[in-house]
Amino acid sequence: MRRYILSVVITATLFIIVGCKPKAEVPGQFVEADAEAQIYPDYKDIVVPPNIAPLNFIVRDSSATAYVAQLQGGGQELLAAAAEDGIVQMDSTQWRALLTATKSSNISVSIYAKRPDGWVRFKAYRISVAEEPIDAFLSYRLIEPGYELYRQLGIYQRNITNFDEVPVYENNREYADGENHCINCHNYRMGSTESMLFHVRANHGGTIIVQDGKAHKIQLKDSTIITSGVYPSWHPTENLVAFSTNKTGQAFHLYYPEKLEVMDEKSDLLLYDVTKNEVSHIIRTTDDMETFPCWAPDGRTLYYCSAKRNYLLNMSLPDSLVTQQLLLKYDSIRYNLLSIPFDPKTRSFGQPKLEVDAVAENKSISVPRLSPDGRYILYTKGDYGQFHIWHRSSDLWVKDLQTDSCYALTEANSPDVDSFHSWSSNSRWFVFSSRRMDGNYTRPFIAYFDKTGHAHKPFVLPQEDPEWNILQLKSYNVPELSRDAVRISEHDLRQCIYETEGENATYKPNPTAIVRLDGTTGASPRKAVDGTSGASPKKPE
């Protein structure tokens, strides 16, 4: 008897579930609509990699009660249906088959909507499938958009060929004052997770270096170093990391389209030798602020951004007022793009070279990233400052190192923020952060970068439930592509963060470092000056 009742209940439940789900079949009769379907996110006329997860979307129509999406190409057909909510979710296996069949060609998407007076078919749109795949993994930090306090945050890795997301590391989920910490600036060496790092701030602070699946914590501290390591870049061949070291602050606008301004008071560049646990300056200056280092793929050039600041300051005022002074002139701080040659064998640096003179055109550059083929520098250009993730004027630009020409990636840019970017290892794709969806919450957008050096219309990272783009109350921060998954467990990272103090890196001056401590405001040089570098070495412990 019980079994009978149970089977009736299960059957009824299944019947209800199946009954509620619309049938995915092309309607026999329909009329052609003049307009295109309104879909969210905008996946119309885009180029996608052949290994991307299904581009699920929402159809918006004020009167329709059911929808059918028909995707065709390469002799394959995929049908997906949606109820009144318009949420179209595609079968992963069929989607994969469709992408495989349409590689280097197009998918035609027709959408049918069931309105009170019958079915209509909207104008079809196209999705082009590129030949080249994108790196399969995307790491990002999920965090509320740009505010001062921090609580529950983590670095996550998403397999973008499907919808799997795993935490790389999450901070303390339950509040504990003695444990609360921030994590940021995750970074991989040339798209491989074999070498990775990220910073831990506040409690349990330090820089976590992961190599060969093992994590260790280091402290980049010295009286000559402004703070500790901030923006990192792994050297492609040597076991080195270039860091910027920044004294950063932020201020919140009262009545302005931009919400906040993050600015440096001072910054320098550091070189950290992972094997020897030694740190040295690359550039240490008081007038210039250097930041966002990035190695060329051959490891022989380091690109970075630099701004002059002393001309903005009244040098007669005390050091304690530097922040206030810079704050009043925040929109006059502008960064150029420079490079400095590096000899990996001798670990020596040459003389800096101006790569892009943005200041001359009253613009400012940040986040240079070299394409893995070494031909292009992708960077963000805005009206001022360096934290373009909060500047609506920010757009993506490239410099073609072969032709020495710079141009905007017009197809990829939007009127809102377009900033932090990461290349796929085949140089044909890049991911970047954009606030174009709502002006506040960054979402990762993927753009195809063709062989002629032009970007195509980008699309937002697909989600299993497309509505998640709206409902997710956190920003996707610092998207970083990688070919492989992170090789260390969250447990091991937690153990390293909580149970180790962090080994102090030995400061060892680099004789070829550029040191100019000529200003009266800013970093105070130590009294005992070590010949050429202006920094005194710490005794090895």
Added chain:
Amino acid sequence: MSKKSIKQPQKPAQQKVAAASPKREKRLLPVLPIFFLFTWLWAAWYYGSVFYISREYSFWVADTRIMEFVLCQPYGILRYIGRAMLQLYHFPWLGGLLMALMLSAGSWLTGYCMRLRPSWRSIQYLPALVYMAVVTWHGLDIFYEARTGLIFGIPFVALLVLCIWGIIIRSFSRKPVPAFIGIPRDETPRQNRIQLLVIALCLAAIIGFDQWQRPYVRVICQLLDMEYRQDWAGIQKLARANAKMSNRPMACSYAIALVQTGQIAERLYDIRLDYDSLHINGMDWKHNNASCLYVPEGNYYGGFIESSQHACMEQMVMTGPTIRLLKLMVKCALMREEWELADKYLAVLRRVPFEGDFVKKYEPMVRRVDLVNAEPEMAMIRLTEPIHDSFENQYQQPLFMGYNLMLVEGRSQNALINSLCVCLYTKLMPQFVERLEPLVGTTPPSIIMDGIMLAENKNPGISKNFTGLNFRKPQLQTFLENMRPYMSDRAGHAYELFPRYKGYYPYYYFFGNLKATKKGYTSLSSSNSGVN
């Protein structure tokens, strides 16, 4: 099985009670239903406003992805269930009913599981009464850090455990189950009365403690409730009825109501503004004077939309989303014409039970700046928005005070009046005098007139520039003469003098808010902050 047990012969004691039952039954009262009624009254009528605000400071949607910030915490599922139950407090009588049912059922099960004899049956009510006492003891803390899942979560867990325990006992025991709704026939009238006495005494103690040690909790919550309903008259009435009670959330609500009704320069000092300490504990992120309860709203109604949004986001980072923050952020997004952002927050709110009315009211305003500007509350706020951009960091906190102290150029007369009132509130007379220029030749509002007369000392002749001051001069002179004996110990006499000079600015100038005058303001800086 159960039929068999009923047929079993009764024990002598039961027989004795049963024998006398017709006479005694008339004198027996149904204790549990009475307890249920009392609990319901407490949970809905007495403390309903506190639970209602707890719901506003909470957040629950069925979507577990959005609730991940709760589910990932220890016992996340129980917090999730607790938050779901709290949603019923959108209607305090309904939420109170659920709570009363849970507490009453828990009490009954406690008695059953502990196999309490009638003479010890009072004990069964103690866990529920202890819970009510703990809730009262915590006061504002029950929602301050949005740990609101515990409000229903704890009784739910207790009830669950008792249910399981009860089922186990029932599986092995044939004893009759004590009455749940009817007359407890196994009790003597004395036992019956003792139970009622214990319940009555405990409830009286709980309410007495609340009135004695936490009198501000219900008032603050009622004020916040009215603020969310834009009941400006109600706020003023309630605040004035509790004029001697002094705390910053109440002062802020009152000031908001006055600003919204254009009476800030007439009635601000009708309540005491000395700020007694509140029993409140945060996550140790340097809460100042329960600032989380009023800074986002204070900034919003002061015209500082960006800063309100900023404050909302900071709180959201610390506590996760709450209904109150999301609603305020919808309004901020509308005021800033960030339509997609407003859509986003509305989409989340649409999933929160019982928030349909809010969504229905504000959804049509998306992409309709004319509707935004026509909404009375928003139209009033528009009048005091800053004209020029600057940074929050340049002002003392809270911003709605700090900015108005430095105001150089205002959008309207309202902005000027707000600024003058803040100068007077902070007793910074030079700044007050500097801003009087636009009022020259007019009859200023009463508080400003009093301020001008007080400024006369250091600015001789200033009052000649305004009309209507002569009528108030004798009052000031009388006040100053009367106050002479008290001037040597102003802090000591402030409280006793308040009823006499309620609403009179010179009293505040000399006797009010003396702690703040010494300490100044503090910012919301925290060790858990940084550039993110």
